[in-house]
Amino acid sequence: MLEDKILEFFKRYQDKYISGEDLSKTFNISRSAIWKHIEKLREEGYDIIASPHLGYRLLSVPERLTKIELEWQLSTKKIGRTVYSYKELGSTNDTAYNLAMSGEKEGAVVIAEHQTKGRGRLGRKWISPSGKGAYFSIILRPLLLPNQVPVITLLASLAVAKTIREHTGLPAFIKWPNDIVINSRKVCGILTEMNGEMDRINFVILGIGVNINTKKELLPEGATSLAEERGSLINRLEFVRSLFRKLDIYYSDFCNGKIKDILKEYKRYSIILDKHVEVNYHNKTLFGYAIDIDEEGALILRAPSGLNERILAGDVVMLR
């Protein structure tokens, strides 16, 4: 689209005026056509001033999670090099899954302002109010066996927790395996899906949903948002771009075998280690003392019997 190209042109010459004539020559359309495109960009929230002698100048960009804003000078190795942005989708994981099946490359991101059928773990719903959160899914193609995939969930949790801490100062913690909590309330969920054979993964879809500026009343019981916790709005665009960069670094570390380093950092933000917990899976409940998380992402629980249990999946409840 021509608006995108004009926008890129503005961004390249940020803080400078560009004359209507220059734009007209560059894009080979009339000056009144240029004016119409500028009007459209303004409608989308771009603040562009026009000065009779100097021309146009881009003052600010809207805080929206669009392909052009997310990709712009992101300088990551893989994550977010290609972004597919939508106003509304059923589920970003489903769209990313279909793209991956058609061969889309590693690092591509599918993001939506609103999901009508957002999914959480185990078929649960993920509430995705419009324009208030970040709901996206990343296609990954790691050279892995299926049993190593859970570590991707761990590194993603770590990236989210650290981005929240650096970006908002809020005390974000990780509740194994993949919830991010602030003051005991959930602010982010992660859904990792995969397609593969026994001997190798074909691809992983890493779905992340963060409640950023969402009002509490729009969220389910026990959930919160970054804005609710901090008491002020967060720039979603900058937050997501920071998160892409963090994910890029940790994923690269992971691919380079630095699992021990990732785990060490993950454990620092874990809210369940060294605590008495209850773990529920299917109709089974286990009690114990959470002593470790191993290199396959499993939780090691010291059972009341004194024996250690290795737990691969479940919902953790903290006990007092």
Place this chain on the structure above:
Amino acid sequence: MLEDKILEFFKRYQDKYISGEDLSKTFNISRSAIWKHIEKLREEGYDIIASPHLGYRLLSVPERLTKIELEWQLSTKKIGRTVYSYKELGSTNDTAYNLAMSGEKEGAVVIAEHQTKGRGRLGRKWISPSGKGAYFSIILRPLLLPNQVPVITLLASLAVAKTIREHTGLPAFIKWPNDIVINSRKVCGILTEMNGEMDRINFVILGIGVNINTKKELLPEGATSLAEERGSLINRLEFVRSLFRKLDIYYSDFCNGKIKDILKEYKRYSIILDKHVEVNYHNKTLFGYAIDIDEEGALILRAPSGLNERILAGDVVMLR
């Protein structure tokens, strides 16, 4: 299709003559229309005789892997209750995968006389000459975590090895994880694919390819067929129906938690246990003595250092 219904009618009254008038009344079409349908069935290989006074009688059915022949009085619990049969497909695993994504139920089978893009493990090709083998994929929906899926490959190998032994008397063995060999040559390959999240499997596609009556010259180096090994042709239809029944039993055992029993039997037919082997995975090679297969389907190798290695995937080469 009307031919299928006429065929079912014949099968129900096997060994008996059915008059053209009865058929005409049952299906509410003219006797000459019935005759045309009978002709079509004859063209498909059904041996139907006509007697002026007695009517029609089904003498024999063709040895073809069709929905109607495979499903007929199969009496399994799950496997093969629903069959999708094709003359030709790209890959039965791909078709089954798409069916599973659309919600097709557990136990459904996709089978083809010929695959144009048959796949093996790790993206390898699986050669599927027309009308000589059995190439099929089963949709399974076990309540499992991803790390337990490899056992499905093991139980499938066991079902194939036992069906071969019972049906042909040939000394079939299993080469971990999922090759069936006779006299050191491969006669069957299994490709298990899955779709799931960390906490549960959505579905597994169990793909099985058996070289039944295939001539050696049509097969790759190191491969063989049941007919080549036995020196006589095998009834493919009966073989596949027996295999469905075996798979049904072992899969039911597996779902009921009888993993130890399955493993015990699997190990009896393993050709690599108590042998010196080399295992290749990616660019890594391991040597050792194969001592066990554990409950997650991993091979336990005693390395020359004396330490045990747990191997989840790889190609095994037998050493002398």
